[in-house]
Amino acid sequence: MTTATTSATTAAPASRSGDRFHRGALRWVVLAGVGLGALLMIVPFALMVMNAFKSPADYSSGSPLSLPTELYTDGLAYFWERVNFPVKLWNSVWTSALVAVLATFLSLFNAYALGVGRVRGRAWIIAVFMIANMLPQEGLIYPLFTMAQEVGLTDNPWSVVIIFTVIQSAFGTYLLSSVLGTFPGALLEAAELDGANRWQILWKVVFPIVRPTMSVLMIFFFIWTWNEFFIPLVMLTSNDNQTVPIALSSLQGDRMLDVPTLNAGALVSLVPTFLFFLFFQRTLTRGVTAGAVK
Known part of the structure; x- marks a missing residue:
């Protein structure tokens, strides 16, 4: 043995x-x-950085894969001054940040009513939100532009904030309602027995648990709104209200294209989002791995 x-x-x-x-x-x-x-x-990204520091003559005589013969920084300065980049940067920052905050909390309120409040016809409402995520922006732009004219928000950044708050919250509601649909009823019943009302249950019981998921949504909403091009292009016509992606499109002419300057502009435009991602990288990682109900 x-x-x-x-x-x-x-x-x-x-x-x-x-x-x-x-x-x-x-x-x-x-x-x-x-x-x-x-x-x-x-x-x-390496090709973009390499071509951003090439002169137009250097780019024309070589190829996109060739190394620059000298460090050419006039393209960066030209883009910065031509599009008035600080104004475009501020427009993109405040609209994206405001949309991220408003859409995240609107998603929480909607999902709380659907997932915890058990609204009648909950499945059909969630299906509507899911379908809303699939609608192309080209099909929405005409009624959105018409409504903006009716309420006096033509060429106003608030029109972009309102539109993308609703669009982004559709996805957030669909995601958070799925999470809150599996929320343990014992916690809610215990809070009700302790005398908590629905508002207190939302902020003291539900919110601490879904906060990591909301952090991830907020980061995604900021980046998605920052990269939006079509709707801001139609809604914002004046130069002082336009965002960074529209500033990049202004470098493309009908018959000629300054590729080094375009790469320089793309590099400058990428830096804020890259820093934003580095700053919130730990929050994103914690939000993906946390939030489980114990």
């Missing part, structure tokens, strides 16, 4: 070490694949 036990004990670590070896080998394969994918994603 002792011999059999000893042999079994010896075989167990051997099998575990063998599994660890195979698991480690697979891990290296996955790591190599992820590294290759990351390298392929970095290549376009």
Whole structure:
């Protein structure tokens, strides 16, 4: 019996070490694949940076893949002055930030009513929100522009804020209502027994649990609104109200295109969102992995 036990004990670590070896080998394969994918994603950004510091003559005589012969920074200065970049940057920052905050909390209120309040016809309402996410912006732009004219919001950044608050909250409502639909009823009943009303239950019971998910939504809403082009292009006609993506489009002419200046503008426009992502990277990671009901 002792011999059999000893042999079994010896075989167990051997099998575990063998599994660890195979698991480690697979891990290296996955790591190599992820590294290759990351390298392929970095290549376009590297080309953008390389061409942003080329002179037009250097770009014309060489190719997009050739290294610059000198460090040319006039393209950055030309883009900064031509489009009045500080104004465009401020317009993009405050509209994106306001949309992110308003859409996130509007999503919370809607999802609280649908997921916790158990509104009649909840499934159909959530289906409407899901369908709203699939509607193309080209099909919405005419009625949106007409309504903006009717209420006096033509060429007004608040029209963009209102439109994207509603559009982004449709996705947020669909996501948060799915989370709150599985919310444990015991917690709600315990809060009601303690004398909490619905408003107190929302902020003291529901909000602390879904706060990580709301943080992720807020980051996504900011980046999505920052990158929007079509609706702001139609809604904002004056130069002082336009955003960064529209400023980039102004560099493209009908018959000629200054590629180095366009790359320089793309590089300058990318820096704020890159810094924003680095600053909220930990929040994004915690929001993806946290928020579970314990």
